[in-house]
Amino acid sequence: MNLITLLKQTTSTSLDSLYQVKIQPDQVLVNATKPEFEGDYTIVLFAFVKQLGKNPEQVGNDLGNAMQKALPSIITKFNIVKGFLNFTISNDYWLEFIKNLSPNELMPAIKHKRKIMVEYSSPNTNKPLHLGHLRNNFLGWSIAEILKLQGNEVVKTCIVNDRGIHICKSMIAWHLFASGATPESSHKKGDHFVGDYYVKYNDAYKAQVAELVAGGMMQETAEKEAPILKGAQEMLLKWEQGDAATLDLWKKMNAWVYEGFEVTYKKIGSDFFKTYYESNTYLLGKELVEEGLTKKVFYQKEDSSVWIDLTPDGLDEKIVRRKDGTSVYMTQDIGLAQLKQKEFNTDASIYVVGDEQNYHFKVLKLICQKLKQPAADGIYHLSYGMVELPTGKMKSREGTVVDADDLVDEMINISKEKTEALGKVSDFTKEQLTELYNTIGLGALKFFLLRVDPKKKMIFNPEESIDFHGFTGPFIQYTHARIKSILRKTGTAVSITPNELLPLEKQLAIELSTFPEVVNEAADNLDPSKLAIYTFNLAKLFNTFYAEHSISNAESEVKKQLRIQLGILTAATLQKAMSALGIAVPEQM
């Protein structure tokens, strides 16, 4: 059992036997003691002094004595400052902890394992990936790894948005302006090539609207009448009717995009167990509309469109089938949720989607619940904030985006420059160097995007390059490499014997002991930033320790053994935590 839980329980039982008062262990607040006071853990007494009708000094003394008696091998002493009861934990307890912790078993599996689907990435096939997609991909990958670390089975999926009017826009632009050009002929990555035509469409559209307005047309009418828009709409219609030429063009252009995506995904390390294509799923959910009507969850208006009334739940009315019988986005999503449930039978399904769709997912879950879909309660939306530029939102069609490929390449280049300037890896082969640059560059980028609370929007300034010092991926990678360097010299065979613990040694042990809780917290909140912060704190603490105490040149052999073990455990914990963020840690850098 972990120490904090033990302290809470013992507090509860001690108070019961002292005063015959029932206080649940959950109600007991146990904190790490502030450094300026003596002790390791603090129980806040105010919470129950009132209930007991005694002064804090009295309660603190009684409780302190009772707890020390109950846990003689753990609590060595206690003191009371105002309403705070500070316990000092015995060195033996921490020594045992350090001795028994295995680098291969840092994370005990949780009791209730689940099968969880994580859907992430969801690209559109009319443009290349940008910085916002990177946030999505890193979050999705990381939350999947965190859930796996807990012992869950995870299925990663992706839904590709490969049809619709926006796809037809780049198609019509290619049709009109490309005169047969291909990614090969223009030496471009396929997704970028197609994305260029999406921008070209938009430019042409704007020009046409302006022209119509200049000719005396109302702005609003012009926006509907622009010939290129008409062309795109016509293409969509043809696509839906299965027109062979249109489908050929669609397939050709999508294939270009997939080829480009594959390169990017490989580089950033995203993968999927199954990929769904909207062109296959956009008709799903039709039977569910019928079912909903029978169950009276949905109702039909005079024009025969079908709706659900969510006003009793504090939301609005929502359409689920148009009057022409076609389904809407929501209907598809309900259908897809049902399909995924049939195929994988998961306990929970996490959708990694931007916060602009908060409302959509609230409604989706609610409708699924009302339809009594088996997976309904397990729907979670990992909602993340947009990545914005100092000038505002990124817009693909305006071309004001930070391109994913460009940014990744830039990060790798910077890591190359910095590594070369430091000159610490002269013994590396060319392949090893390439791998190292990738590891560090991507590490910096991933950490940068994962270290903040997902639900907060973030501003990225392309003028300021992403840092390699301080609260960053490379800092943690560096700490890991440094420990490994020491361990290469000292060896890793250790035997821990009784020993006095210095404050920093104890602090390291305490920090290491909280790893499982942090993983669980990150998983429960779908928030990898909790782990990122933890790795930083651990690395920072180790660096302080490193500057203060020598490992290979320790005061005594006993100390050396102890510190080697602390080094092993710290390196392993950093490696585990970082890999759950999708970041590799090098042996040397």
Added chain:
RNA sequence: GGUUCGGUAGCUCAGCUGGAUAGAGCGUCAUCCUUCUAAGAUGAGGGCCAUUGGUUCGAAUCCAAUCCGAAUCACCA
């Protein structure tokens, strides 16, 4: 207008299930490589925690109102 989310150091962010003197990183200034990797460490400076009121022994944290910003409330996806 309704709903939701946010406002903490010059900048980027932690802390938010109420607890001791509000913490990091970057940037600024100063110190530390003949001893395990200086992508490091140590220290200084920097704060009406948006505003006002309330609850409480105790509020950055909870409640209410106000101000500012964002998203959303599509027969778009």
